[in-house]
Amino acid sequence: MWHKRFSHIYLEDGVERYPLTRTILGRLSKAKVVTVRNYKDIFARSGQNFQIQKRSPKLILARKKNNLIYEGSMVSQDFGYRNFYYNSLLLNCVYNCDYCYLQGMYPSGNMVVFVNEEDFYQATLKAIEFRPFQEEPLYLCISYDTDLLAYETVVPYATRFIEFTRSQEDLVIELRTKSANWRPLEDVIPNERCILAWTLSPPMVAKAYEQLTPSPEQRIQAIKHCIDRGWPVRLCFDPVLRIKDWEKVYVKFFKEVFKLLPAEKIRDVSLGVFRMNADYYKRIKKQRTDSDILFYPFESSQSLISYPVDERLHMIETLKAALVKFLPAEKIATWT
Amino acid sequence: MKLIITALRQEARPLIEKLGLKQDPASRKIPVYSSDDTLLVITGIGKLYAGIATTHALHLVGNPDDCHLINVGMCGGVGDRIALGEAVAIHKIWDHASGREFFPDMLINHSLQEGSLGTFDEPITTANRPILSCDVVDMEASGVFQAAHLFLAPHQMLFLKVVTDYLDYSTEDYAQMLQYYEQSVDDWMPVLEQDPQLDKPDPVLSVGQETLLTNISEGMRLTETQTHKLxxxxxxxLVRGGEDLEIIEPNLNVQPEHKSLRNQLFDSMIQTLNQ
Structure with a gap:
């Protein structure tokens, strides 16, 4: 009944000249190509249904004209880096996790790829030059509003940004992913300043709430492979969900993870409970009533919704106590 | 509900026959035909009439959430990429007068060709045609889209056009053009008959549960904010897996005598539901 995923590619006027456009069109040669004057004419149409579009998402190739780099948000962890920034090379993700804020942040379930990669590199160089704390590197998260590695076989941004970072001494990047696809990184020389950050959830959480993602077992295999090759790896147990028997489920999962992965070779761990911008949450709740985790009696504070403060403090304390059995506390960054 | 929009009576006729639609005698200015699950309107020529009739039809349908709109009609082929008598599913509509572009979602798989369409305010022929970057032209689609988009999401719309000329025609050719259209109906009818129930979820609260909440709210004289919170x-x-609202039913006949008691009962009811 449904068209295949990425059955159509919408090309914004003028993007034909970018090499990345040609690469992507070559890799999706069977897709129907539709021209569009401005990518927002399709991505930002009113009344779109994010979840229905996710059944057959389309690709939109566009040029990002401004805001090529953003300051880090309060919802995210800076891991002690004071020059904390992120960028949006892609909008939206190939996965469809129930707890994902993107479904409330974007008006569309379609995916945008900004193909003017050179402009992003230039913006990064400028940010490095003018970073407020000159004695510290620029810390740039390149895979926040998407999952770059998951779509690397079509849009080779992850490996290209890693190569760009290699030549920039004052740049540290984080590539966050749920992908198990380590192959694109096979020919890339590991770099201490390129942190591969895997989001991990217990198998029952992944199965129930992380649609289209590889299983945690597959992700752990990919992590193991990358650790063996010498990549710095971060594990993100984030978001932790307040499911039934959450304590047992997560503690058991930590044990399984560190049975398979050498804890001493993990660069650091991030631990955070589910939270979301309140406006995004309101939008999501209007569109879907099919996911119990979105219907917890949350508390709202400072434009964020999350579990009531005493509950989330208890969750973080309990799970941090479980993690320090494997890693020193200073390696565990928490969000409460 | 399926909502079919055509410009001409001749375009509507084969559909009325195949779908067994009956004319609605109440709608005299804008002809309307319907069955239990389908409503068809004949708009007349031009995007203004198309927009007005589409709005009228959506008003008749009542609940736009359950509606799937299909605009069917004849069109001119800009080149000969699409054969005469062939149907095209439209993925882009360009309004010549305003220069704006509109995009229906292309989610459902079908066997038809796809193309882009330009909507013009006057008939386009080889004599007056500008340089065109679209595949086909008509005089209604942008009007239908703009009116429908006030009520419907882009995934609820489908535009099907049949190429009946290559912009080089006279009035004597009309019978032949109509024949191309009529002969194509069997090719695209299956697409039109598809029932795109796009996983619309059932409402979480049943009618009975809604009534229970209203009765509790009225009986306890809850404030508007409390009613909303309840x-x-x-x-x-219920979304978290609660089976029914029995646990708050004891509050159904409670009529607290003063505000503070009402507020206490309200808080306890919310606590019960939050567990």
């Missing part, structure tokens, strides 16, 4: 808590409770 509804929200009940919704959350």
């Amino acid at each position: 509804h929200d808590a009940a919704l959350r409770f």
Whole structure:
């Protein structure tokens, strides 16, 4: 009944000249190509249904004209880096996790790829030059509003940004992913300043709430492979969900993870409970009533919704106590 | 409900026959035909009439959430890429007068060709045609889209056009053009007959549960904010797996004598639902 995923590619006027456009069109040669004057004419149409579009998402190739780099948000962890920034090379993700804020942040379930990669590199160089704390590197998260590695076989941004970072001494990047696809990184020389950050959830959480993602077992295999090759790896147990028997489920999962992965070779761990911008949450709740985790009696504070403060403090304390059995506390960054 | 929009009576006729539609005698200015699950309107020529008739039809349908709109009609082929008598599913509509572009979602798989369409305010022929970057031209689609988009999401719309000329025609050719259209109907009818129930979820709260909440709210004389919070808590409770709202039913006949007692009972009811 449904068209295949990425059955159509919408090309914004003028993007034909970018090499990345040609690469992507070559890799999706069977897709129907539709021209569009401005990518927002399709991505930002009113009344779109994010979840229905996710059944057959389309690709939109566009040029990002401004805001090529953003300051880090309060919802995210800076891991002690004071020059904390992120960028949006892609909008939206190939996965469809129930707890994902993107479904409330974007008006569309379609995916945008900004193909003017050179402009992003230039913006990064400028940010490095003018970073407020000159004695510290620029810390740039390149895979926040998407999952770059998951779509690397079509849009080779992850490996290209890693190569760009290699030549920039004052740049540290984080590539966050749920992908198990380590192959694109096979020919890339590991770099201490390129942190591969895997989001991990217990198998029952992944199965129930992380649609289209590889299983945690597959992700752990990919992590193991990358650790063996010498990549710095971060594990993100984030978001932790307040499911039934959450304590047992997560503690058991930590044990399984560190049975398979050498804890001493993990660069650091991030631990955070589910939270979301309140406006995004309101939008999501209007569109879907099919996911119990979105219907917890949350508390709202400072434009964020999350579990009531005493509950989330208890969750973080309990799970941090479980993690320090494997890693020193200073390696565990928490969000409460 | 399926909502079919055509410009001409001749375009509507084969559909009325195949779908067994009956004319609605109440709608005299804008001809309307319907069955239990389909409503067809004949708009007349031009995007203004198309927009007006589409709005009228959506008003008749009542609940746009359950509606799937299909604009069917004849069109001119800009080149000969699409054969005469062939149907095209439209993925882009360009309004010549305003220069704006509109995009229906292309989610459902079908066997038809796809193309882009330009909507013009006057008939386009080889004599007056500008340089065109679209595949086909008509005089209604942008009007239908703009009117429909006030009520419907882009995934609820489908534009099907049949190429009946290559912009080089006279009035004597009309019978032949109509024949191309009529002969193509069997090719695209299956697409039109598809029932795109796009996983629309059932409402979480049943009618009975909604009534229960209203009765509790009225009986306890809850404030508007409290009523809203109660509804929200009940919704959350059910989505998280709560079987029914029996746990708050004891509050049904409670009529607290003063505000503070009402507020206490309200808080306890919310706590019960939040567990």
